[in-house]
Amino acid sequence: MSRKQWIAHYFNQDSSVVNKFQQKYWKTKQTLIKVTGKKEDKHVVASDADLDAKLEVFHSVQRTCMELLKVIEQYQRRICLLSQEENELGRFLRSQGSQDKSRAGKIMQATGKALCFSSQQRLALRVPLCRLYQEVETFRYRAISDTWLTVNRMEQSRTEYRGALLWMKDVSQELDPDTHKQMEKFRKVQAQVRLTKTRFDKLKNDVCQKVDLLGASRCNLLSHVLTNYQTTLLHFWEKTSHTMAAIHESFKGCQPNDVSALKVRKETLVAFLYIYYVDYNAVYCVFLVFFFFFLDTAESIKDRSVWFNLFADLDPLTNPDAVGRTDREHELNTA
Amino acid sequence: MAYAYLFKYIIIGDTGVGKSCLLLQFTDKRFQPVHDLTIGVEFGARMITIDGKQIKLQIWDTAGQESFRSITRSYYRGAAGALLVYDITRRDTFNHLTTWLEDARQHSNSNMVIMLIGNKSDLESRREVKKEEGEAFAREHGLIFMETSAKTASNVEEAFINTAKEIYEKIQEGVFDINNEANGIKIGPQHAATNSSLAGGQGGQQAGGGCC
Ligand SMILES: Nc1nc2c(ncn2[C@@H]2O[C@H](COP(=O)(O)OP(=O)(O)OP(=O)(O)O)[C@@H](O)[C@H]2O)c(=O)[nH]1
Ligand SMILES: [Mg+2]
Numbered sequence: 001m002s003r004k005q006w007i008a009h010y011f012n013q014d015s016s017v018v019n020k021f022q023q024k025y026w027k028t029k030q031t032l033i034k035v036t037g038k039k040e041d042k043h044v045v046a047s048d049a050d051l052d053a054k055l056e057v058f059h060s061v062q063r064t065c066m067e068l069l070k071v072i073e074q075y076q077r078r079i080c081l082l083s084q085e086e087n088e089l090g091r092f093l094r095s096q097g098s099q100d101k102s103r104a105g106k107i108m109q110a111t112g113k114a115l116c117f118s119s120q121q122r123l124a125l126r127v128p129l130c131r132l133y134q135e136v137e138t139f140r141y142r143a144i145s146d147t148w149l150t151v152n153r154m155e156q157s158r159t160e161y162r163g164a165l166l167w168m169k170d171v172s173q174e175l176d177p178d179t180h181k182q183m184e185k186f187r188k189v190q191a192q193v194r195l196t197k198t199r200f201d202k203l204k205n206d207v208c209q210k211v212d213l214l215g216a217s218r219c220n221l222l223s224h225v226l227t228n229y230q231t232t233l234l235h236f237w238e239k240t241s242h243t244m245a246a247i248h249e250s251f252k253g254c255q256p257n258d259v260s261a262l263k264v265r266k267e268t269l270v271a272f273l274y275i276y277y278v279d280y281n282a283v284y285c286v287f288l289v290f291f292f293f294f295l296d297t298a299e300s301i302k303d304r305s306v307w308f309n310l311f312a313d314l315d316p317l318t319n320p321d322a323v324g325r326t327d328r329e330h331e332l333n334t335a
Numbered sequence: 336m337a338y339a340y341l342f343k344y345i346i347i348g349d350t351g352v353g354k355s356c357l358l359l360q361f362t363d364k365r366f367q368p369v370h371d372l373t374i375g376v377e378f379g380a381r382m383i384t385i386d387g388k389q390i391k392l393q394i395w396d397t398a399g400q401e402s403f404r405s406i407t408r409s410y411y412r413g414a415a416g417a418l419l420v421y422d423i424t425r426r427d428t429f430n431h432l433t434t435w436l437e438d439a440r441q442h443s444n445s446n447m448v449i450m451l452i453g454n455k456s457d458l459e460s461r462r463e464v465k466k467e468e469g470e471a472f473a474r475e476h477g478l479i480f481m482e483t484s485a486k487t488a489s490n491v492e493e494a495f496i497n498t499a500k501e502i503y504e505k506i507q508e509g510v511f512d513i514n515n516e517a518n519g520i521k522i523g524p525q526h527a528a529t530n531s532s533l534a535g536g537q538g539g540q541q542a543g544g545g546c547c
Binding site: 041046047048165168172173175177186189190193194197 | 374375376378380393395400401402403404405406409410
């Protein structure tokens, strides 16, 4: 090898080192732009608009799955609590009813029984909910984390591509196709842009496809498992409403002329309202069933307004301590 | 090869309108049916003769994809002529013309000659933009207009050569300062001496006429 050849060879090698170094430099520069939130080239950003929209969908799937898991957990807990409270209320009514030899006592007993039954049936809801929880959890571990990996790789390649574009922009400032040296440099950068672009375009495509698939499979999962839940819920409602309806039927035409019985019921109710109001969200509906049931039996009673007042007091937004108080007291309280 | 003048051209327009194909047809008389996306810019050159003078066209075929927009802006500098291309079978490429024109006017010298080209005229059955619409746009913005086909080579020569003629006339009129390379015109090595009178006369309106 002549001296001249050797120098040429040496510089060639050297220039590939320089090349690598420059690649790193522009990639780092792009990373910095991204990390520091500096304004990016708006055309480059605009050309990724479809990708960014897909990423938005991905993040929403990610976020809402997390939220769904939390909600299911809370819901499960509340079902348990509600069931417990319902059961206690039922047991209380039964024991109170057994001491009351009047017809009202019978009604209380029957209602208590119905509530205990409903409290048991309610727990059946947990099975499809557990299933939903597991499926969503699996979905998160498998599908979401798999997509997440692809998204990460895509972001890496995006940084590399944008870095290469920065580099190309830089060498384009001074470019003359008739100057050999400049062209040689430009070709190198062009090759780098082509390479990183090919990689990025492929991953971009992968991400878009995966996100579409992710959305579709979540839809599928939810519709499948939620149908299960829906069926169980309907089943539960059917059973309990059936029981309630049966009680209602058996006491039809009953005219509680015993005012003291009504008094007992009212006091019982107030006590319960006070206790259960703490978890009013859940008990509100139980009470409604309860209330309408009694409302019907109390139809002929003059002071039906007592019930209405009670019911009005049950506004979930008011202070639980105000339940059962008169309006005047209430006004004083809120004043 | 020796030339009297060198004109720098730039080809711009949306991706896929056929910029690279027009260049290839003009320089190599070939057609490339597969879309080979241009990365940044590609170059082509060809000699033409106008008024008995050899003129070298140095053509910059830019990338139309949006991510290259900021890069290709630096290529406008020093261009004497521009071919602004749209695809007659794609209405959106026609709709984007105003953006392209704004870009060109902003980043090039004000004397740059712009030729509007409606390409793919061979695909008459799929036409979405009427020829009259192209003509109207060109008239409104003071451009020259032509419909071409890079596939059949129809009007391709004319598009490049008519642009050169227009530039040449502007030189004759003294509109272009040919000694300022920022105008995209270089004087060829052996012609530099003969043309110096022309260069000197660029300030006056009539001066160009006599020298050729
Ligand atoms: N039928 C027909 N097809 C054409 C014509 N010109 C170009 N094409 C086709 O259009 C596609 C795009 O052509 P290119 O010249 O690569 O497009 P471009 O404008 O350079 O695109 P970018 O480099 O991305 O900016 C190719 O598949 C060509 O074969 C034409 O005149 N007629
Ligand atoms: Mg091209």
